[in-house]
Amino acid sequence: TAPPPEKKRWLRAYLELQRLQAPPQRRSEKPNWDYHAEIQAFSHRVQENFSLELLKTAFVNPCYIESEEARRRQLGLAKDAVALQLQDNAGLAGRGLRFARAYLAQCFEGAYPELPAKGIEALVNFLTSQELVSYVAQNLSIQDLALCRDFPAPPDVLQRTFLAVIGALLESSGPERTGIFVRDFFIPQLIGKDLFEIWEVVNPMGLLLEELTKRNISAPEPRITRQLGVSTVLPVYFVGLYCDKKILAEGPGETLLAAEEEAARVALRKLYGYTENRRPWDYSKPKQGLAAEKAISSN
Amino acid sequence: RYVRQLQRLQLLFSPTAADARGARQFVEEAAQDFARQHPDVVLYVSPQSGPGPAPVLRAEYLNGTVRDELIASKTSEEIVQLATKLANQSGLDIIRIRKPFHTDNPSVQGQWHPLTNKPSVLTVQGPRLQPQ
Numbered sequence: 202t203a204p205p206p207e208k209k210r211w212l213r214a215y216l217e218l219q220r221l222q223a224p225p226q227r228r229s230e231k232p233n234w235d236y237h238a239e240i241q242a243f244s245h246r247v248q249e250n251f252s253l254e255l256l257k258t259a260f261v262n263p264c265y266i267e268s269e270e271a272r273r274r275q276l277g278l279a280k281d282a283v284a285l286q287l288q289d290n291a292g293l294a295g296r297g298l299r300f301a302r303a304y305l306a307q308c309f310e311g312a313y314p315e316l317p318a319k320g321i322e323a324l325v326n327f328l329t330s331q332e333l334v335s336y337v338a339q340n341l342s343i344q345d346l347a348l349c350r351d352f353p354a355p356p357d358v359l360q361r362t363f364l365a366v367i368g369a370l371l372e373s374s375g376p377e378r379t380g381i382f383v384r385d386f387f388i389p390q391l392i393g394k395d396l397f398e399i400w401e402v403v404n405p406m407g408l409l410l411e412e413l414t415k416r417n418i419s420a421p422e423p424r425i426t427r428q429l430g431v432s433t434v435l436p437v438y439f440v441g442l443y444c445d446k447k448i449l450a451e452g453p454g455e456t457l458l459a460a461e462e463e464a465a466r467v468a469l470r471k472l473y474g475y476t477e478n479r480r481p482w483d484y485s486k487p488k489q490g491l492a493a494e495k496a497i498s499s500n
Numbered sequence: 501r502y503v504r505q506l507q508r509l510q511l512l513f514s515p516t517a518a519d520a521r522g523a524r525q526f527v528e529e530a531a532q533d534f535a536r537q538h539p540d541v542v543l544y545v546s547p548q549s550g551p552g553p554a555p556v557l558r559a560e561y562l563n564g565t566v567r568d569e570l571i572a573s574k575t576s577e578e579i580v581q582l583a584t585k586l587a588n589q590s591g592l593d594i595i596r597i598r599k600p601f602h603t604d605n606p607s608v609q610g611q612w613h614p615l616t617n618k619p620s621v622l623t624v625q626g627p628r629l630q631p632q
Contacts, residue, residue, distance in 0.1 A: 233508075233510050233544040233546055235542065238542050241539070242507075242508075242539065242540050242541065242542045243540075245540035246503055246504055246540035247501075247503060248501055248502075340562050341503065341562065342507055342562050345507075385501045392604065393604060426620035427615045427618065429614070429615065437615075439615060439620075441620070478605075478608065
C-alpha cells in the first residue's frame, strides 16, 4: 500500500501561521473535555468532598446565563426554551465572601492580639482582593471550569467563582472544613510580605504615640544613633526611639525625617508582633469542638 | 495541603499503527488502575483511526504548561512509569536549576550592615574607675 499522503511541503508554513494566529480558545472548546469528570477531579485535587450540584452552580456566572439566553433568543427558540434552568452563583459567592472575611479576621485576632481593627481589616481586604483571589483561582484551574461570557475570564469573575466555591464547600461540609480550606489557600499568600506593604499607614509616628499612651509609656524621644556620609549625596542616618532612656526601636533612613518615620514603623511592628522573626503560622489540625469556630457559622 | 499539579493526561494514539502497541496495551490493562490511583487527574483516551502522527501522551498542568511525551514503541510498564513521573511533576519549565538551595529567611538575627557591632554615637565613655 502507498505511504500515507502527507501535507504538501508548501502548505505547512501557511498552516503553522494559521495555528499560531488563531485566537485563544477556552479549554472547554478544544478536543478532549468532559465537564463532569473535570469537576470530580477538581474536588479530589483540593481534597474536599463537595456536593456536585452545589459545585456546578458555583461555577455558573450571571454573565454566562445572560449571554446564553441572548444566544438562544437570537437563534429563535420558543419562549419557554429560552429560559435556562441554571441558577447562578451570586448567593453562594456572597456567603463565601462573608465566611472568608469573618474567618480570616478571627484568625488574625487570635494570632496578633495587639493588632488594631484597622490593621486586621487591611490584611483581610488584601487577602480577599481581586488580584490575589484571581491568582489563586488561576493556579487551581478554576478559569477552565468557570462558565462565563468572555475569555479569558476577567479577575472579578474568577474572584466571584472562587468565593462561590468556598460558599458551596460551606454548604456541603460545614464551617470547620471550610475554615481549614480558607486557611490553607489564603494564609500562605502572606509569606514574605511585610505589614506596612499591605496596610497603608500615613502617619506612623502618630499611631505609635496612640499605642504608647494606651500602654501608659511616655512619649518616645528620637536620637541619632549612627550616621554615615552626612555631607555626601547618600547619607544614612539611624534614628533610635528611646522611652524613659530605654531603647524602643531603631530605623535607618536617607534623611533624618525618613529615618524617624522608619524607626516608628519598626517600633509598631515590634509592638504588634508582626516582625520578620515571629513564629510561623500554625497549620496543624485544629482540636475538635472549638466553640469559637461554631460562632462564625451565624451567616 | 498538597495539590497535584497535573490536571489532565491525553493519550493520543492510533488503533492500527505498529508503534502504538504499547499504548494499546496500556489502555487495555493499566489505564483503569492508573486512573483509580490518581483520582485528581483526568485521563482522556482518544484513538484516532487512520494514519496519523506518532502516539503521544500530552500532560497539562495547573500553570498552563502542556508537555508532550512520545510513547512510540514503549511497553505498557514504561508508559505507566512515564505517566507516574508526569503526575508527580509540577508544570515548571525543565531548565537548569542555578542553585540547589533556597531559603525564605536568609538571616535570623538580622543581615549584617557596616554599622552592626559598631558602638552608637550616644554611648558615653566614663572615666576609668580606680581599683578599690
